[in-house]
Amino acid sequence: MSHRAGKTRWRRFAAVLVAGVAACTALGIAMGQGVLAASFLISGKKFQVTADTLTSRGLSIYGMVDVTRQGERVPVTVTGSRHTTISALCQSVLVEIPVLGEQTLKITGGREQPVEASNLFLDTTFQSAGQADFRGLNQGIAQGEITKGPINPGDRNSRFFDPDGFGQQATSVTLTDVRVTAVALSAGTFNIPGLRVQIEHGRHECF
Incomplete structure (x- = not known):
């Protein structure tokens, strides 16, 4: 039983690593041209x-619920x-x-030239910034009325998307010291200059 479980974990680790090495996916998700629906099981x-x-x-900000393969519901801010x-x-x-224990898979890039992404969607449980400068900000807009930023098609068609729910949008925003x-994460395109992928033993997270 333990031998089988070990194989399963190695396969999962290999899948994460292969996904991370692909230059266009840097954050471990296969990206294509156009928007990747967020209806995948996390x-x-x-x-x-x-x-x-x-x-x-x-910019668009709205609430959603992601679902794992085991059926667990995870509330997120998109x-x-x-x-x-x-x-x-x-x-x-x-x-x-x-055998090896806990490892950290870390991906970095965009130090000499900035990373660029289109139709980017990030499903988060925590966000912070040292400074946030908004332009054309609307808070309290109904999620179904958001127009300045995108709504992921996979989310809009989800039973967890509430068109009358609380939403935010802005023409633009600049954030510093982002965590x-x-x-x-999903995106239409993701261009990462200076991509670097490394594995370190122990905990060496970004923050």
Whole structure:
């Protein structure tokens, strides 16, 4: 039984690693041209994202519920952006490996040139920033009336999406010293200059 469980964990780890190495996916999710629906079942594993600076044009913020393969419901805040630039990106996830113990898979990039993404959606359980500068901000707008930023098609068609729920939108926002804990990320395109992937023994998370 333990031997079989070990194989399963190794396969899961390999899947995470292969996904992370792919340059266009840097955050462990397969990206294509156009928006990837957020209706996929999440693993439930949380990962960390940090950035020195993040600028978004066409911002949307709304509540959703993601679902794991086991049927667990995870309430999240979805932050959508039509176009995003990120400086000094870091993403990390902890992975338990049989015999070797806890490992940190860390992905970095965008230090010399900024990361650029289109139709970016980040499903988060925690967000913070040292400074947030909004332009054209609307708070309290009904989620179904958000127009300045995108709504993921997979979310809009979900039974958990409340068109009358509390939403926010902005023409643009610039955030500094960004820290995020997330359970899912999807994007239409994700361009990461200076991509670096490394595995370290123990806990070496982004924050």
